[in-house]
Amino acid sequence: MRYLDLKRKICSVRMLAIQGIAEAGSGHPGASFSAAEIMGVLYFRKMNHSPEKPDWDERDYFINSKGHSAPGFFATLAIAGYFPPSEMETLRKLGSRLQGHPVRYTPQESHQSVPGTEFSGGSEGIGLSVSIGIALANRLDGKKNRVYTLIGDGESNEGQIWEAAMAAAKFKLHNLVAILDRNRIQQDGFTEDIMPLDPTRDKWSAFNWNVIEIAGHNVEQIIDALNKSTEAKDRPTIIIAKTVKGNGIKHMTNNPQWHGKAPPREHTPILLEELRSECLIAPSIIAGQQENYEEKIRSAERGGADIIHLDIMDGKFVPNSTFNSDTIKQLRNITTLPFDAHLMIENPLAVIQDYIDARCDIVTVHAETCSESEFGQITDRLLSNGISPGIALNPSTDLPNWVFPHLRDVDVVLIMSVNPGFAGQKFIPEVLSKMRHINQKLREHGFRGYIEADGGIDATILQAVYEAGARIFVAGNAVYGSGDIHGAIIQLRYKVNVALERKLLEQADTIGIRRDWLKTRKHILIPLANELGIEEELHALK
Numbered sequence: 001m002r003y004l005d006l007k008r009k010i011c012s013v014r015m016l017a018i019q020g021i022a023e024a025g026s027g028h029p030g031a032s033f034s035a036a037e038i039m040g041v042l043y044f045r046k047m048n049h050s051p052e053k054p055d056w057d058e059r060d061y062f063i064n065s066k067g068h069s070a071p072g073f074f075a076t077l078a079i080a081g082y083f084p085p086s087e088m089e090t091l092r093k094l095g096s097r098l099q100g101h102p103v104r105y106t107p108q109e110s111h112q113s114v115p116g117t118e119f120s121g122g123s124e125g126i127g128l129s130v131s132i133g134i135a136l137a138n139r140l141d142g143k144k145n146r147v148y149t150l151i152g153d154g155e156s157n158e159g160q161i162w163e164a165a166m167a168a169a170k171f172k173l174h175n176l177v178a179i180l181d182r183n184r185i186q187q188d189g190f191t192e193d194i195m196p197l198d199p200t201r202d203k204w205s206a207f208n209w210n211v212i213e214i215a216g217h218n219v220e221q222i223i224d225a226l227n228k229s230t231e232a233k234d235r236p237t238i239i240i241a242k243t244v245k246g247n248g249i250k251h252m253t254n255n256p257q258w259h260g261k262a263p264p265r266e267h268t269p270i271l272l273e274e275l276r277s278e279c280l281i282a283p284s285i286i287a288g289q290q291e292n293y294e295e296k297i298r299s300a301e302r303g304g305a306d307i308i309h310l311d312i313m314d315g316k317f318v319p320n321s322t323f324n325s326d327t328i329k330q331l332r333n334i335t336t337l338p339f340d341a342h343l344m345i346e347n348p349l350a351v352i353q354d355y356i357d358a359r360c361d362i363v364t365v366h367a368e369t370c371s372e373s374e375f376g377q378i379t380d381r382l383l384s385n386g387i388s389p390g391i392a393l394n395p396s397t398d399l400p401n402w403v404f405p406h407l408r409d410v411d412v413v414l415i416m417s418v419n420p421g422f423a424g425q426k427f428i429p430e431v432l433s434k435m436r437h438i439n440q441k442l443r444e445h446g447f448r449g450y451i452e453a454d455g456g457i458d459a460t461i462l463q464a465v466y467e468a469g470a471r472i473f474v475a476g477n478a479v480y481g482s483g484d485i486h487g488a489i490i491q492l493r494y495k496v497n498v499a500l501e502r503k504l505l506e507q508a509d510t511i512g513i514r515r516d517w518l519k520t521r522k523h524i525l526i527p528l529a530n531e532l533g534i535e536e537e538l539h540a541l542k
Helices: 003-024 029-034 036-046 067-080 085-090 127-140 159-170 200-206 219-229 265-275 293-303 325-334 348-357 372-384 401-409 431-444 462-467 485-510 514-532 535-540
Strands: 061-064 147-152 176-182 210-215 237-242 280-283 308-313 339-344 362-366 388-393 412-416 450-454 472-475
Touching: 003 029, 003 036, 003 067, 003 085, 003 219, 003 265, 003 388, 029 036, 029 067, 036 061, 036 067, 036 147, 036 219, 061 067, 061 127, 067 085, 067 147, 127 147, 127 159, 127 176, 200 210, 200 237, 210 219, 219 237, 265 485, 265 514, 280 293, 280 308, 280 485, 293 308, 293 325, 293 485, 325 339, 325 348, 339 348, 339 388, 339 472, 348 362, 348 372, 362 372, 362 412, 372 388, 372 401, 412 431, 431 450, 431 462, 462 485, 472 485, 485 514, 514 535
Parallel strands: 061 147, 147 176, 176 237, 210 237, 280 472, 308 339, 339 362, 362 388, 388 412, 412 450, 450 472
Antiparallel strands: none
């Protein structure tokens, strides 16, 4: 599955889970959200499985040992096609198949469980032992199935986890991958206050496991770690995924209160708006000083960038030239961050395979350089290789009508806010109205992808661009023209947060819950109060 489509599906999982929890009035949003990327990558990208045939002999197994993440697990199964997403409305209700902890599915028990559920969760610490049994049985049967087990850091207090860890190493179960959701919060508070788990890596290494540590909300790192797990031939693998409890909704983030607490039902529309408003910062490496591209990529990654933006210019479609696919191939192994290739070139169809071979994650071509037929061919080739297709528009170019039949397959519409071909230009203000118009038009036609703004993006204009509908921001000089790349990215995110909070407050106003929302969100809003003009309101809250 392509990168941006994977991100979109994971967002859908969070949205479906929070709707179910709010409707039920109970459930565990924190544990569901910290594991969303882990489960999403497994079900939408990595595992061999079949919703049409859940008992398929060749399937990989997923064991959800940390049963509290049931709403997120159920939402993942629903988005993957195991049961209708509308059934999430019955979460935790009498007679529902979706209860507080998953129940193993069998055809005989189909009235109380859903297909795809391999394990009855609830009592903590058991899932890893069950996984060992499955992995051993598969090996005895000569099967190549892999077993993936999600465990919690709170549940790692259980002695059975460590007994299982010894057994898995003894039997050299290289077909077993445990993933530790290391969000550092359990039911009663922070794990290191209750029963410290660190040094986590050293402990699992001492039990003779292959240990990989990653940022657990970074889908490309999860994919890379799962790929690397297949290299261990004589031992099981554990991926220690450093996650954040409640990630995705700011007032739930890293907050023990939201371990097992449902939001008020009337908050649901605002929470959904926040989830669908995820933004991505994409530094353009041609900006700033003409230094080493490798160092620019490493600096952006250290600074917290989401995507690396690559401007490819041919000196024909635009006046200047930069680099081509050969350079991208040399840069690809430097980082796992997604590569966003913006092809400002004539006849992109003739060279599209070069950018596929360079392992770009997103490839955008200009509407001015291809016909509908050529764009369809480009899109087909990108999709068949798991790459997100995009269409780019110059400032004076409107969205062509021939794009609309292809919207289902388009992941990004890039709108140039400077004239292409030169770095360091100022944002063209007239593009804002165009962006709003195109965004509205696209949504009316069912577009579910991203609007990407490229050109002159900096902290002074970013809020206006956000309000116009953009959610991917290409920043060149705003990042690389600064001596502090990390600080520049933080400043851009701050401006995004201000724009988001203003939008959420407006929505709270519309549905008549402004004061209640301010109370819920107070600790998030205090640092932004001056820009939002709500200092007195917050001060008046008790």
